[in-house]
Amino acid sequence: MSKNPKLNAEGYFDPTAFYGIREADKQLDIKHFTKRNKVPRVYIVSPFAGDVGTNIVNARRYCRFALEQGYNPIASHLYYTQFLNDDSPAERQTGLNLGLDLLRGCSEVWWFGDTVSKGMYAELCQAKAWRIPSKHYDTNCNEIK
Numbered sequence: 001m002s003k004n005p006k007l008n009a010e011g012y013f014d015p016t017a018f019y020g021i022r023e024a025d026k027q028l029d030i031k032h033f034t035k036r037n038k039v040p041r042v043y044i045v046s047p048f049a050g051d052v053g054t055n056i057v058n059a060r061r062y063c064r065f066a067l068e069q070g071y072n073p074i075a076s077h078l079y080y081t082q083f084l085n086d087d088s089p090a091e092r093q094t095g096l097n098l099g100l101d102l103l104r105g106c107s108e109v110w111w112f113g114d115t116v117s118k119g120m121y122a123e124l125c126q127a128k129a130w131r132i133p134s135k136h137y138d139t140n141c142n143e144i145k
Contacts, residue, residue, distance in 0.1 A: 042066050043103045043127070044075040045111035045120050049086065058139065062112050065141045074102050077119070092119075100126055109134040112141070 044062050047055045059078050066073035076099030084091040096119055103109070109127040111120060111134060127134055136144045 039070070039072040040108070041074050041106040042071040043106040043109045043123070043132075044073050045109060045123050046075075046077070046113060047115055047117055047120065048077040048081065049117060049119075058112070062110070062137075062141065065137075066110060071108075074106055076102050096122060099123065103127060103132070104130065106132060108132065110137060111135075112137045113139050 044059065044066060046059050046062055048059070049055075056078065059075050063073035063075050063078070076095065080095035080098055084095045086092050086095070100123065103123060103126060109124065109132055111124060116124070124134065138144055
């Protein structure tokens with residue numbers, strides 16, 4: 001692979017990808033996301049069960065919001081439900097336990113909405129026990145003080 005970012009994999013001048021990525025970086029203002037800077041991780045807490053389709057869309061939006069604020073969003077309820085069955089009590093508990101393991105490495109917890117499920121409550125209680133600061137946002141990503 002060439003060290004010149006304007007060359008493609010074969011070594012030919014091809015600035016299209018370079019400029020496209022650079023423009024996307026400008027639009028997202030993701031200057032913090034370089035290999036040299038550590039990006040703070042934020043644990044995203046929001047409902048999953050119930051209206052799963054809507055809750056997934058909302059959780060993705062919350063993650064995007066966190067990214068735009070300069071954070072690396074961790075949403076275990078989006079990740080683990082891809083391969084664990086949330087309807088199985090044992091697999092659900094496995095997902096919750098793995099999520100708590102991810103929570104341990106986060107600098108903050110952001111929770112969204114006005115409903116707190118049992119799973120969300122467990123995550124928020126653990127964050128408090130580990131003295132991880134938390135922020136509460138409404139569903140439109142406005143901070144609630």
